[in-house]
Amino acid sequence: MNFDISADRRNTNSIKWNREAIENISANPLAEPFWVADMDFYPETHIQEAAKTLAGLGIYGYPSFPKDNAHVAAWMRTKHGWILPKEKIIFAQGLLHALSLSMNLFTEKGAKILVCSPMYRPFREITKRNGRELIEHNLGYENGLFYLDRERFASDAENADMIIFCSPQNPSGIVFTEEELVFVLETAKKRGITVISDEIHSDLVHPNAKHIPMGLANERVGARCITLFAPSKTFNIAGEHCAFAVFSDSDMEAEFRNAESALWLDEPGLTAGELSYAAYTKGAEYNKDLCRYLGETAAAARSYLEANCPGLKMVNGDASFVTFIDCSEYYQKIETEVLSHPDRYKGGEGGGILSRFFGVAAGVAMNDGTWFGSDWKNFVRFNYGTSRIRVMKALERMVRAVKAL
Secondary structure, X not given: OOOOOOOOOOOOOOOOOOHHHHHHHHOOOOOEEOOXXXXXXXXXXXXXXXXXXXXXXXXXXXXXXXXXXXXXHHHHHHHHOOXXXXXXXXXXXXXXXXHHHHHHHHOXXXXXXXXXXXXXXXXXXXXXXXXXXXXXXXXXXXXXXXXXXXXXXXXXXXXXXXXXXXXXXXXXOOOOOHHHHHXXXXXXXXXXXXXXXXXXXXXXXXXXXXXXXXXXXXXXXXXXXXXXXXXXXXXXXXXXXXXXXXXXXXXXXXXXXXXXXXXXXXXXXHHHHHHHHHHHHHOHHHHHHHHHHXXXXXXXXXXXXXXXXXOOEEOOOOEOOEEEEEOHHHHHHHHHHHHHOOOOOOOOOOOOHHHHHHXXXXXXXXXXXXXXXXHHOOEEEEEXXXXXXXXXXXXXXHHHHHHOO
């Protein structure tokens, strides 16, 4: 694949490119989208061919897929070195479905759920909508570097009934070490609580870093652990709502299987099954090239900001295609600019000060840091999962906008 070529996603029913949605966060319907966490690259060619074949057949009846998930087990062994019995891998109708169902099955109403922040907003919503209480644990942060503050984490976990962990972390992109994962698992084991690890970004770790699945690290610890992963971010097929779960505890596994069966949600739909099979069986070279491209784009973006505008600080992520940019040095000026010109920055009710400023002043639509928690108003999340030239031009416009203040 030539990742310097991005797909034209206008008029494709893409939420990322929807003008009303863009205006809602950026106050500018014409801003270029760098927000929703999917990429503008075409999927791997075998995935495209599988979709074309399926469409050409004109047959969309009930599918019959193998239920042992051998292709998923082979991917996890080759990609991450995790040797799993194929029968242990459970299909789920999307990662958030699996997370929400697990929360309902393995905690009671009013339970306290610890989640690291800045956090993917649906974690907050799932916790609230299911009648649980959120313990928002802020990651350590200093001068562009996010890290796991073990002492504070252990303290916050004292009151938790479950831990939801995002590895690699969204929105920062940081990749946790095996020692850090073991610490989280040991903390949970001491409390007798379950860890759910969302690893949807795990296949997109850049070449200079290494992802360790939580379930693999748990083989040293023996905590109650649920590891969730999916092909959706990896192969840019997020619209298919296909994910997989692996349980360390056989009783929990059985309960989850029974619940999925009772809801009649234990099998993939036709396109989800076909595309995920093509991805896992034929997508390894594509994935390797994509990880390299994303790592090089991140390095180029970081170098550009360091050289041209150190006041916009790209944080220390080594995974996926999203990153936090710290705008603290400019925040007061930006806030004054936005609040002093209400007509210019009118709208953007779904965003914040920074997303409205960059949407109008730079034509760049991004998620405001407040979408990930109230403590992160000085940040924006930037999606660099597109051609490098588009990324660099967007950063140039952002730099010009803050320097013009």
